[in-house]
Structure formats: structure tokens, C-alpha cells
Amino acid sequence: MENIGLIKAKLMQMPPAYTAVLCAMATFCIYVCTYSFRMGFTAGTYQGTSLLGIDFKVWLVMTQVAGYAMSKFIGIKFIAEIKPKGRARAILVLLMIAWLALLGFAIIPAPYNIICMFINGLPLGLIWGLIFSYIEGRKSAEFIGAVLCTSFIFSSGVIKTIGRFMMAHGHVSEKWMPFLLGLLFVLPLFLFVYLLEQVPPPTAEDIKQRTQRLPMMAKERKAFVKYFLAGLIFNIAIYILLTVLRDFRDYFEVEIWSDFGYKNNPGIYSQIDIPISIIVLILMSLIILVKRNFRAFMLAHSSIGFGFLLIGIGSWEFIGGAIHGMTYMYMVTLGLYLAYVPYSIIFFERLIATFKYKSNVGFMIYLADSMGYLGSVCILLFKQFGHTQLSWGSFFVHGAGLVSIIGIAGTGLSYLYFYRKKTRNIPQTTVASAIQKSGSYSM
Secondary structure, three states, X not given: OHHHHHHHHHHHXXXXXXXXXXXXXXXHHHHHHHHHHHHHHHHXXXXXXXXXXXXXXXXXXXXXXXXXXXXXXXHHHHHHHOOOOOHHHHHHHHHHHHHHHHHHHHHOOOOOOHHHHHHHHHHHOOHHHHHHOOOOOOOOHHHHHHXXXXXXXXXXXXXXXXXXXXXHHOOOOOOOHHHHHHHOOHHHHHHHHHHHHOOOOXXXXXXXXXXXXXXXXXXXXXXXXXXXXXXXHHHHHHXXXXXXXXXXXXXXXXXXXXXXXOOOOOOHHHHHHHHHHHHHHHHHHXXXXXXXXXXXXXXXXXXXXXXXXXXXXXXXXXXXXXXXXXXXHHHHHHHHHHHHHHHHHHHHHHHHHHHOOOEOHHHHHHHHHXXXXXXXXXXXXXXXHHOOOOOHHHHHHHXXXXXXXXHHHHHHHHHHHHHHXXXXXOOHHHHHXXXXXXXXOOO
């Protein structure tokens, strides 16, 4: 314990840039490890097995997403109220439960092992909020958050590539592959959680620029929703669309690529995701240069709107035969993450800083996530029972086109709402008075 305290004391004396890099590296690696427990099973196709006429993989996806969605509803309270003490232990315990559920999936015969995927998803949904609680409220939040977000872009392809390689060249069965793949990441997980726990809390300068972050009890959560109700409705609707599109792509990427004519090419997932993760990392990190919180908040809207536009153009061109599958996946993946990532690292972070509302990002992310993953479950059911005649690829392409149209409209409405709310409340005392009357923290 004395050595740990000494390490923290030395880190407190380090320049902020070094602290930011350490935090970014640790969070990135932890989430890569998390993805190994969450997405490893998607590298399999599980053909030849079905239950009640539904493909076995669809059952696996639906049950895991159901557990993941339930954890997001739990997280609205759990993450909003979380205090710094105990976060590291919570991350490790939750991830070990998820990993052991994969052992159950390997041991229990199908189709009874489906329940293991629900148990696997239940703890995983809380990890993002626990990790982000180390990041928010810092001047370097965009840089650290951008690095963290590239982990799920990067990991999506890399984890599938490793899983496919283990099955093709390591003679590992589809049932055991998820657990054994997770085994590769257990020791790195413990190391990087330890490193993250050594990161010092936000400095006084961070708090001055980005506003103090505090736990939110039921009273504070209710007041926050009341104060930003219309804006939250617009953006939760947008976030549902993005979550559904991202999840569908991640879970059924193997099937989508097969429909596009790339059936036996395990390296194609990394070929798309790695360069896009680098592009998104660079673009999102540049937001750190924007000191004015409201300007950065509006830039987040611009990124989201452009992302939807790129998805729409790509879908239109692909349906019309103007581009092939590879180009389309580059466009839709880049557009998807240009729209999705700002919500995870910029949008809510700068919303708090713009209106100087003492709260935390975790509450907003889990409010949006709970609706987003519920939407994912509904779309999977809709595809399976309403549009079985459509291939996974066709369903994805047409769905992406519809998402882009609704997303552009929703982003425009959100932009107008927050612009008017900010310009109408220019005197900061007016904002403070409104928040205090609604029952939130004093400022």
C-alpha cells in the first residue's frame, strides 16, 4: 500500500500530458480486453444449429444483447452514483464473471448454453461507465476518450480476426474459442486496471474549465432530465439508431461480408477497422484544441451530422451499383463512428461544461445506452420474424440508408435546440438559478 501511495504521489507531480497518455493507454487496453470477452463468439457462425426455427447465432446475439441492455438500465443508477473508491475492483469482478460465463458456454451443451450469453452480457454493460469515470472532467478528456473509443473500432475487427485464426489454424471449436480467446487477455487486464487506478484525479484547473463531476442521486437525475428534456429526447433517438446500426454490423459482420462476396477472408475485418480507428482518433483528438466548450459542443453536432450524411451517400451509391462492397463498408463504417464516437467522448462532456451543470457523463451515457440496446434487441427480433427473406447484407444496407435520413433530421433539431437554449441563457446566473430551482446542485 505504501508503494502504491508513492507511485500516485509521483504521478501527481508529472506534467498533465504524461498523465493523459497513461490514462489513455490504460483505458484503451482495458477495453480491448473487454471486447475479447464480449465479441469473441461473433467470429463463429454456428451453422447447423437452430432453436424454434431461429439460427443459433441469432439466439446467442439476442440473449447477450438482452443482458447488455439490462445492465444499461442498472447503470443509470449504479454509474450515476458511483464513487471513486472500489471502481477498479468492480471492473475486475464484472469482467471475470463475463469470462466465466464463456466457460459455461463451452461446457454446457447447446442449446442450453444460450443462457450463458445473457450472464456474459449482464456485467459487460457496466464497464464503459466505470472506465469513463476516470476520464471525464479533464481538459484532456477528448484525447483520452478518442483513444478509448478507437479501442472498440479497432477491437471489433482484431478480435474477430484472432477468433477466426484460432478456429482455422489452432483447431479450436466454436464453443471453446470465446473462452480461450478471453484467456489471452486476462493477465493484461489485471495489469492495465492497476495502471488506471494510479492515474491522479482531475486537477483544480480541469475542474475550473470543465466543471466539477459529482455523483447524481435520484433527485439530481430527475432535475437534469427536466432541464434538458427536449434535447435529450432528440439525442437519445439518434443514439438508438447509431447503437442499432453499430451492433448489427459488429454481431453479423461475418455474414454481411459473406453476402458482399468476401466469405473466406479473415483479415478483412482488421483491414477496414484499423485505418478507420486511426482516422477517428486523429479527428476526435483535435477537439481538445477547441477551448470554448460551446463551440466544441456544436462541432460534435457537425461530426454527427456529417457521419450520417456519409452513411446515406454510401448506401445510396451501393444500392445503385456505383460502388462495390469494400468501398461501401469503408464509407458506412467511417460515417458510423464519426457520428457515434462524439456521444461517447465529446457531446455529453462538453454539454456539462457548456452549461456548467455539476453532474456526470456516466448518467447521460447510460440513459442513452439503455434505450439504444433495447432498440438493438427489437431490431434483431424485427429482422428475424418480420424480414426473414432479406439477407443480413441487404437488411444492413437498407437499414443504414433509413438511419441516415432520420439521423440528419434529428441532429439538425438538436443543434437548434441547444443553440437557442444557450443563447437565451447567456447570463450564467440565469442558468444557475434555473438549475437550483429544479433541485440540482448549487454552483
